[in-house]
Amino acid sequence: MLRREAGLLVFLGVALALASCGGGAEPPAPSAEDQESLPPAAAGAGTISGVINFSGTAPEADPILMDAEAICAEQYPDGAFGETVVANSNGTLQNVFVYVKEGLPDQEWPVSSEGVLLDQSGCRYHPHVLGIQAGQTLIIRNSDGILHNIHPMPVVNRPFNLGQPVEMDSEKSFATPEVMIPVECDVHDWMLGYIGVLSHPFFAVSGSDGSFSISGLPAGNYVVEAWHELYGTQTISVSVAEGGTEQIEFTYAGS
């Protein structure tokens, strides 16, 4: 009951926020003019960088049976495997979404006019985990030329489900911050990706060396959260001086 009420409150809050935005389906993408009229962003030169350590062993990756899609299967001569845990050879973890959760000044952050690419290639999402700002364009590419349906499963954002039967791009965006939105393809049961939507641009995803870097931060005290699809979230508090660089490390443990 409490949960429901809490959910309702959140919903009402979001609804009010949306309503006050002028009642659009999604906040209109800020035009160049809008961006100029925004208060000057308190962007700084601070950086939070670091690495996602991984101790122990990763669970064995599930083999994916792609026989039904020869065009994809042939791209994995040694077999295709799930990407739930991708441990790097240097003892780090890939595909961890790292973002500033608390501490940013209360302001609107300009949205990059550049889109973020989500590529469906080899019946997989590239990247497997991505970050995007609310209102920023998500370019959804089908590089395989076979039917994919792009089907995000948000809780606070509007979902969509688009059939892409040929090589093509579609453009969509998410209106409201939400960490994380799972993305699925119903045609290919094994396809799974995650999108983190934030109001600001201070996020990163750990790469094949386990490192990440978030730059352009104003000075401040921040709570940084790391999110992994299997191992969950961790937070670290960090103070960034004007123009300074702070190193932080998260550590996830396998079995």
Add this chain to the structure above:
Amino acid sequence: MSKPNPIRLLHYLLLGGLGVTFTIVSGRAGGSPAFAQAAIDGETIYLERCAFCHGENGDGSGPVARYLNPRPRNFTLGQFRFRTTASGELPLRSDVIAIVKSGVNGTAMPRWEGVLSDAEIEAVVDYLTTSFVPFWGTYDPPIIEIPDPPRVTAAMVEQGAQQFQDLQCWKCHGDQGRGNGPSAPTLTDETDRPIRPADLTKAWRYKGGSDLVSIYTRFSTGMDGSPMPSFYDVTADEGRWALAAYVQSLQAGEPTEDSVLQAAFVSEVLPTNPDDPLWEQADPTSYYLTGQVIVGPRWQTPGVDAVTVRALYNSADLALLVEWNDPFEDPESGGVELLPEDGTYVDLESFPVPAEPFADGLAVQIPAQLAEGVAKPYFAWGQPGNPVNLWVWRAGDQVQEFTGTGLTAEPAAQASSDVAATASWTDGRYRLIISRPLATGDPEDATIQPGQFIPIAFQAWDGSKGEAGTRLSLSSWNNLVLAQPTPITAYLYGGLAVVVVGAGEWWLYRRVRS
């Protein structure tokens, strides 16, 4: 209007009307004067008519929701299948009103038009949308315009067939539209429950309507919460209409109700191949099957809801060609009976989906006694003292004759089984030939005679739906008649009559003239 078929009525009552029945009962039990009230109150209507399935809080978990598949809509998720708006957007108020009026085929959602007045429907829609649906009324959802439909032509259907290939609709719906595409087994809905793609050959199972405009609309907008995506951005209007025309062309005729299955006489050996041209001499007749809800566990969501039957006989044997759609072939039984036989409806929340499916199956049922004056046995496996013969085929081509004495007793395998069967499964459709001598000499068996009206019924099991035992679908009694070949004397007497009358008239004509 055709005469109502009792099995359909049962189906509507138990599946469609479950919630309605509960609400009417509850309304009366509470002694509520709501029906006499002058003012229309959406909340009152909702609580009396909708809440048993959709829940008091609109979250789709009313008291009977756990017995329904598909589940009642959870309004609080804000995802709606039947819209005229873009993918992922809220529906229009008129969309919700339309679906409440029409109901949803193949689900427990009944047609409310004629039950509630237009004003009542509008009131209840306004209540549930503003009370439960997030973001309702906060924005204007982008609309997908539905233009006037063109006249369907053969060229359009042909173009649509190409679209079906190009857009790869078959990946879920199957080459023949029977819902058996390669991606079909893994599909899930917004609540992560398994969902099957529509069998496009069954007009009566199109949830949002089987007419051209409805198909065009579903394909354009997608069906939110289900795996069905929107193809609006990737097709031109002409292509969408062509696809809709093609999909509509896949619809086979609805079962004709109360029709007699005519077995045609052939002098040849009865065919054991469903493609044998001899079958063209037999008229196909289709029957509805519905879930077995007489004894527990009551089964409201059967896999097989229709069979098409042809019958041939010769001087020695009767053969039936029974065809039905089943998207997945379950040839072997790996299933273990896990359901409690507690006499209630199957609770789908606790229903243990078997890791291994049961074997598919089909049964043909006739009375064990066909003598004049013997009453028809009970339509579901007969009754004590008035048994039925069950010719039960199981995938793997095992066939066995049973004697049934009612649903509460296990059918008894006959000592002497006189039936033969051969079956094939191709692209989502079973074709079963099952045959028996007209007279078997077995005292447990009915002797089949030409010209007689023989009650006949059908039952089916869909293994991957977890069906086995009394968890099955069944038809009501229908009639089989072995059409007697017209004797040569019938033609002779007819010809003779013409000659005699003609001669008489000629004589009269001559007399009058002279």
